[in-house]
Amino acid sequence: MDDILNVQNLETRFKVKGGWNHAVNGVSFRVSEGETLGIVGESGCGKSVSVMSITRLIPIPPGQITAGTAMFGGRDLLKLSDQELSKVRGAEIGMVYQEPMTAFNPVLSIGRQLTEPLEVHQGLTRQQANARAEELLSLVGIPNPKERMRDYPHQFSGGMRQRAMIAMALVCSPKLLIADEPTTALDVTIQAQIVRLVKELRQQLGMSIIWITHDLSLIAGLAHRIVVMYAGYVIEEAPIKKLYANPSHPYTMGLLNSLPRLDESEHRRLESIDGLPPILHKKPSGCPFAPRCRFVVERCHREVPALLTVEEDHRAACWVNPHTRRER
Amino acid sequence: MTQYILRRALQAILTLLVISVLIFGLISSVPGGIMSAYSENPDFTQEDLARLREKYGLNDPVPVRYAKWLLNVLQGDWGNSFTSKRPALQEISDRLPNTLLLMGSMFLVTLAIAIPLGIYSALKQYTFFDHLLTTVALAGQSLPTFWFGLLLIIIFSVLLKTPDGKPLLPSAGMMTLGQPFNLLDRLRHLILPVSMLAVISAASYMRYMRSSMLDVIHKDYVRTARGKGLPEKMVISRHALRNALIPIVTLLGLDLPNLFGGALFTETIFAWPGIGRLFFDSAMKTDYPVLMAVLMVYSFLIVASNLLVDLVYTVLDPRITLD
Numbered sequence: 321m322d323d324i325l326n327v328q329n330l331e332t333r334f335k336v337k338g339g340w341n342h343a344v345n346g347v348s349f350r351v352s353e354g355e356t357l358g359i360v361g362e363s364g365c366g367k368s369v370s371v372m373s374i375t376r377l378i379p380i381p382p383g384q385i386t387a388g389t390a391m392f393g394g395r396d397l398l399k400l401s402d403q404e405l406s407k408v409r410g411a412e413i414g415m416v417y418q419e420p421m422t423a424f425n426p427v428l429s430i431g432r433q434l435t436e437p438l439e440v441h442q443g444l445t446r447q448q449a450n451a452r453a454e455e456l457l458s459l460v461g462i463p464n465p466k467e468r469m470r471d472y473p474h475q476f477s478g479g480m481r482q483r484a485m486i487a488m489a490l491v492c493s494p495k496l497l498i499a500d501e502p503t504t505a506l507d508v509t510i511q512a513q514i515v516r517l518v519k520e521l522r523q524q525l526g527m528s529i530i531w532i533t534h535d536l537s538l539i540a541g542l543a544h545r546i547v548v549m550y551a552g553y554v555i556e557e558a559p560i561k562k563l564y565a566n567p568s569h570p571y572t573m574g575l576l577n578s579l580p581r582l583d584e585s586e587h588r589r590l591e592s593i594d595g596l597p598p599i600l601h602k603k604p605s606g607c608p609f610a611p612r613c614r615f616v617v618e619r620c621h622r623e624v625p626a627l628l629t630v631e632e633d634h635r636a637a638c639w640v641n642p643h644t645r646r647e648r
Numbered sequence: 649m650t651q652y653i654l655r656r657a658l659q660a661i662l663t664l665l666v667i668s669v670l671i672f673g674l675i676s677s678v679p680g681g682i683m684s685a686y687s688e689n690p691d692f693t694q695e696d697l698a699r700l701r702e703k704y705g706l707n708d709p710v711p712v713r714y715a716k717w718l719l720n721v722l723q724g725d726w727g728n729s730f731t732s733k734r735p736a737l738q739e740i741s742d743r744l745p746n747t748l749l750l751m752g753s754m755f756l757v758t759l760a761i762a763i764p765l766g767i768y769s770a771l772k773q774y775t776f777f778d779h780l781l782t783t784v785a786l787a788g789q790s791l792p793t794f795w796f797g798l799l800l801i802i803i804f805s806v807l808l809k810t811p812d813g814k815p816l817l818p819s820a821g822m823m824t825l826g827q828p829f830n831l832l833d834r835l836r837h838l839i840l841p842v843s844m845l846a847v848i849s850a851a852s853y854m855r856y857m858r859s860s861m862l863d864v865i866h867k868d869y870v871r872t873a874r875g876k877g878l879p880e881k882m883v884i885s886r887h888a889l890r891n892a893l894i895p896i897v898t899l900l901g902l903d904l905p906n907l908f909g910g911a912l913f914t915e916t917i918f919a920w921p922g923i924g925r926l927f928f929d930s931a932m933k934t935d936y937p938v939l940m941a942v943l944m945v946y947s948f949l950i951v952a953s954n955l956l957v958d959l960v961y962t963v964l965d966p967r968i969t970l971d
């Protein structure tokens with residue numbers, strides 16, 4: 321299938337006291353039409369910065385995109401002018417953010433905020449835009465949409481706010497929806513509702529989705545393909561079934577091991593990976609995961625692992641095959 | 649809403665009553681009594697003073713005098729000025745519009761300078777212009793008001809002249825004597841007094857505006873607005889500005905009494921015939937009917953503008969509810 325978005329070798333860094341924080345270090349991924357891509361990794365691994373760089377929603381400065389391309393609809397988004405890019409944002413790419421409370425403007429009504437993209441991108445009148453926004457609000461399951469349009473964000477519950485945020489992202493029927501940890505701030509029961517909602521919407525509207533999460537179990541039934549990130553690198557990439565069946569990077573194995581599994585008979589203690597992802601003040605000369613890795617060999621300290629093919633559609637960046645413990 | 653305003657109005661009336669008791673007591677307890685301003689005057693004999701005291705009822709105890717004053721005021725009679733003999737209310741209504749014109753102009757000019765420059769400075773953070781503006785603002789903020797007013801007079805009324813030898817800008821009064829009212833002439837008279845106050849207060853408001861704006865443009869909802877593809881102008885004017893103005897309105901509310909206090913200085917330096925001057929003159933002569941009236945009008949303006957600020961606040965921020 322055709323790629324709707326193809327990101328190659330993206331590098332983003334932030335100016336910090338005394339140097340740079342290398343947040344994204346040559347990330348490549350693609351999303352094809354109708355596909356849902358999950359981007360997974362612990363907090364601080366560069367997931368948000370990777371996708372926010374594509375639409376240049378990172379603060380610049382201190383941020384700086386130093387390399388890469390992001391082909392979307394035949395154009396490189398990273399080369400567009402601010403004006404050209406603003407025609408893509410909201411119209412062709414919809415965004416949903418982690419904190420629905422702070423991501424809405426507290427002083428404007430929900431209706432006002434939902435209709436804005438329609439006014440700027442499609443030139444609709446206020447009435448037309450209101451009608452469309454109401455339609456979207458009822459689509460995402462908000463009762464009495466006409467009345468709720470007049471409410472302010474603080475009058476919505478957390479789950480309702482995130483539903484409204486999804487409606488706002490979809491109001492111009494974008495080809496791509498980017499959701500950055502859209503359920504992390506919500507209660508567990510509401511998380512599941514939001515995932516179910518997005519699945520339904522995907523079926524009705526057919527858009528591609530990038531869904532960022534640190535919780536692999538959450539998107540098990542949602543994502544078609546997974547990209548695992550660590551320290552600003554893509555360290556494994558595979559269709560979701562292959563990733564579950566054959567995780568080929570120690571970090572992914574760690575993430576999966578720390579998931580409770582339904583098919584297990586006895587109660588196993590949840591395993592987690594010790595330590596935290598690093599903040600890279602200079603580009604590493606070896607594998608950034610090496611300090612936390614059980615399988616580390618001498619080469620890991622010398623060379624940053626390349627993404628190597630494990631099987632068809634499945635690549636991992638590890639010098640060792642963790643199943644055989646042999647170097648690849 | 650109406651209920652809220654009614655309740656606040658009732659509170660305001662109570663506040664004004666308390667204020668009136670306090671200032672009546674203060675004025676009545678000036679050393680030497682209300683007539684002290686005349687007791688040193690050789691034109692007044694002891695008999696004259698006694699007669700005046702009798703006439704104005706100054707021999708009654710203070711609470712009785714206050715009660716009489718209040719009863720009269722409630723019937724719309726604020727007494728007559730000791731010096732001009734005209735009704736105190738007349739004195740005020742002659743001058744209050746002048747003060748409101750001066751304060752209103754200075755208020756508008758302050759905001760017209762401070763808000764755009766503050767926004768600009770924030771959006772261009774750490775550029776040459778930002779550094780320039782913040783440095784100038786810091787300097788402006790530290791100017792002593794009197795000194796700056798005199799400097800303005802020296803430059804624009806003494807040193808700089810029109811081709812026919814008149815001062816470039818008038819430094820006293822609010823109109824050229826002997827001429828009928830003329831808008832241009834009024835504006836020319838406003839320039840120096842308004843500049844004195846506006847430049848100094850604009851300097852501090854600019855700095856507040858800058859930091860409030862900087863605070864807001866890093867908020868999540870501003871990123872959301874950009875993420876929706878709004879043009880940057882709309883992001884700033886619709887999403888950032890309104891949030892950035894909320895703390896400025898709070899500040900303005902706190903600052904209003906100072907604004908009215910500023911009238912006293914300005915009207916004195918630039919001989920502006922407003923109630924600030926009236927206050928000064930009547931205080932010098934312990935002209936208490938006028939003094940009471942002026943202070944009550946000041947208090948009313950402050951109480952009323954605080955109510956107004958609270959209302960503006962609720963319009964700007966829907967999270968604030970009136971009750």
Ligand SMILES: Nc1ncnc2c1ncn2[C@@H]1O[C@H](COP(=O)(O)OP(=O)(O)O)[C@@H](O)[C@H]1O
Pocket residue numbers: 334335336341343361362363364365366367368369370379382383599
């Ligand atoms: N505005 C910023 N300024 C400086 N560093 C930042 C900024 N935003 C993100 N970073 C850094 O970039 C790295 C990746 O962050 P992020 O992409 O937010 O991680 P996550 O995978 O949790 O989404 C982190 O080290 C973070 O500290």
Ligand SMILES: [Mg+2]
Pocket residue numbers: 364367368369500501
């Ligand atoms: Mg994140």
